[in-house]
Amino acid sequence: MLPLRIPTTSITRSSRTLLRSIALQPTIKRTICSCPRPQPTTPTPNTNPSRPVSKMTQPPQEVIDYLKQSHDKIFDNNRKWAESKQTQDPGYFARLSEGQTPEYLWIGCSDSRIPAEQITGLEPGETFVHRNIANLVVNTDLNVMSVINYAVRHLGVKHIVVCGHYGCGGVKAAMTPKDLGLLNPWLRNIRDVYRLHEDELDAIEDETAKNNRLVELNVVEQCRNIIKTAAVQQSYAANGFPIVHGWVFDFSTGLLKDLHIDFESILAKIQKIYNLTE
Numbered sequence: 247m248l249p250l251r252i253p254t255t256s257i258t259r260s261s262r263t264l265l266r267s268i269a270l271q272p273t274i275k276r277t278i279c280s281c282p283r284p285q286p287t288t289p290t291p292n293t294n295p296s297r298p299v300s301k302m303t304q305p306p307q308e309v310i311d312y313l314k315q316s317h318d319k320i321f322d323n324n325r326k327w328a329e330s331k332q333t334q335d336p337g338y339f340a341r342l343s344e345g346q347t348p349e350y351l352w353i354g355c356s357d358s359r360i361p362a363e364q365i366t367g368l369e370p371g372e373t374f375v376h377r378n379i380a381n382l383v384v385n386t387d388l389n390v391m392s393v394i395n396y397a398v399r400h401l402g403v404k405h406i407v408v409c410g411h412y413g414c415g416g417v418k419a420a421m422t423p424k425d426l427g428l429l430n431p432w433l434r435n436i437r438d439v440y441r442l443h444e445d446e447l448d449a450i451e452d453e454t455a456k457n458n459r460l461v462e463l464n465v466v467e468q469c470r471n472i473i474k475t476a477a478v479q480q481s482y483a484a485n486g487f488p489i490v491h492g493w494v495f496d497f498s499t500g501l502l503k504d505l506h507i508d509f510e511s512i513l514a515k516i517q518k519i520y521n522l523t524e
């Protein structure tokens with residue numbers, strides 16, 4: 247199951263209390279499942295001119311106030327951040343405006359609990375970021391392929407990091423033997439990772455340990471997919487970079503684990519079939 251919910255860690259305690267009190271959660275806390283969903287009904291045309299056209303139902307005032315309040319908080323935070331940066335370093339925004347030369351390309355999961363800059367201490371301008379469900383690098387995904395191409399060929403990043411995380415909802419969903427609709431083709435990439443490492447994963451009896459290992463293997467396979475690209479192979483042959491890294495974030499400790507991807511060994515094996523340097 248892949249729970250989708252409001253990121254309660256990013257809202258205030260009073261907002262959470264309000265959410266509960268106005269019983270908003272049942273409408274926004276949904277779970278993707280295979281249960282049949284109610285189909286939208288086509289409204290009956292109003293053929294009676296004497297019958298007034300019904301107006302769209304307004305949400306409760308508390309909901310309107312809450313939504314407005316959440317935006318206000320973000321703009322307040324933004325103003326404080328900008329003032330703080332400007333005070334600490336008067337030339338900060340002038341330098342940001344000049345352009346970017348990030349050392350890192352970060353490919354992570356969209357999970358709201360893993361903000362790349364916050365967990366690494368990197369500042370704006372130091373990492374180029376792409377995130378999607380379960381940090382996948384899919385050959386036919388024009389989005390991620392454009393990001394890699396631009397980061398390597400134009401920004402000249404020195405490191406590409408694929409960062410997964412234990413407890414990944416995307417990986418858990420892929421392990422759920424159900425039809426997940428639009429997510430099926432995306433999650434199949436993770437199911438393919440399982441198939442590639444079936445013997446190792448089947449030997450792990452504990453479900454959490456099995457999921458954790460699949461998270462790690464998924465990161466390794468996405469690193470392989472990056473190394474298969476022409477941009478990475480050609481830049482490495484010409485410049486000696488970028489290097490590809492596979493990391494996993496652990497919620498229980500807040501720490502990153504380096505899977506110690508053997509970049510050169512993987513590259514050498516890959517280039518027997520996927521050599522794109524000429």
Ligand SMILES: [Zn+2]
Nearest residue numbers: 355357414415
């Ligand atoms: Zn995830």
